[in-house]
Amino acid sequence: MSTLMNISKNGSTKNLSHNNWSNFMDDFFGLKTLPTTFPNTGITLPKVNIRETKDDYFVDLAIPGMKKEDINIDLDNDVLTISADTKAEGSENEENYTRREFGYTSFKRTFTLPDSINYGKIEAAYKDGVLSIQLPKREEAKPKPARTIKIS
Structure with missing residues (x-):
């Protein structure tokens, strides 16, 4: 390899x-x-992708069906916490009875961030069921281009 x-x-x-x-x-x-599903509990954790470019890290979570108002992103020191709570109720009337279905979804994921993150410039966006968090690197953490040093 x-x-x-x-x-x-x-x-x-x-x-x-x-x-x-x-x-x-x-x-x-x-x-x-972490397991993404827990048998017999109905609990599911969203799957996460983490990618790196020369200037940033990106954390992407697949959380379809959520509203951005249901999602919380907190930063405490170097710990990034992403959580959500939703409650959905449905009702269907048929002849002599009513059927109600309840749905509750919640999760919490935490990530310890490296020291190279510029905490003041973290941004997040939610589109098409994917939460994307951009974690910019501090200038001193970005890779520097190779150079030749002249000998005097």
């Missing part, structure tokens, strides 16, 4: 392969592997 990146830890170099790149990103964002 090809090496994606070399990580220096306590003076030693570690090869980071494709198989453990996901684990590296999980550790970087403080993620733990």
Whole structure:
């Protein structure tokens, strides 16, 4: 398997392969592997995608059927918390009886953010059932282009 990146830890170099790149990103964002459904409870956690560009990180959550008013995003120190609570009631009248169906949905996901985030410029948008949170990197955390240094 090809090496994606070399990580220096306590003076030693570690090869980071494709198989453990996901684990590296999980550790970087403080993620733990969570089940997305819990049997016999009706509880479901939204799936998340985390991607990185040279200037930003993006956290995308699939939460279709929600209204943006139902979604809460909180930042406390370096912990980003995304939660939502919705309540839906339906009623259907038929001949001699009424059937009512209740629906409650709630979730809470937390992410520990790296120190390289510019907390004052975090933005979020909700469109077509996907919540996208842009986490801009601080200038000093952005990769610098390679350059040649002249010897005097």
